[in-house]
Amino acid sequence: MAWGILLAAALLELVWALALKQADGFSRLWPSVIGITVAAASFALLTIALGSLPMGTAYAVWVGIGTVGVALTGIVALGESAALPRLGFLALIVIGVIGLKALES
Template structure:
């Protein structure tokens, strides 16, 4: 159950990162509201997960999921362009997150 909470929290990290960008420096209301709600939920879930998963592992997985999904969202919305190097490093990040789950 703690791993599910951690994964959802990592997904919410991508939501708040994207909402923060869309808020235009907190000048747009609804992206700013989405940022606040999702950052509180994401951090809360991370805190709960850390009660059963080692801190370093939980944080690395949380950041890895959030970073990967943030990049994917930027690609889908055409705000970033993917390069061959980017594909390799994203794949390495995903493999690393899976590896941390396997060894924990």
């Protein structure tokens, strides 16, 4: 259950990061409101997951999934660089997240 909550928290990072990108330095109201609200929800879910998971593992997984998700969304939706080294380092983050999950099972 805690891993599912942690995954949901990490996926919400995608939403708030994209919303804050669209907020353009908090100059646009609704993307700003969405970004801040979803960030708070993401933090709340992380806090719940921390009740059952080790802090270092939970935080690393939360950040890792969020980072990879935001980077891939940037590549697919915003035309950011898909250079092979960048993709390789993102793959290393994924491998780390999988390894941390495997250690906790």
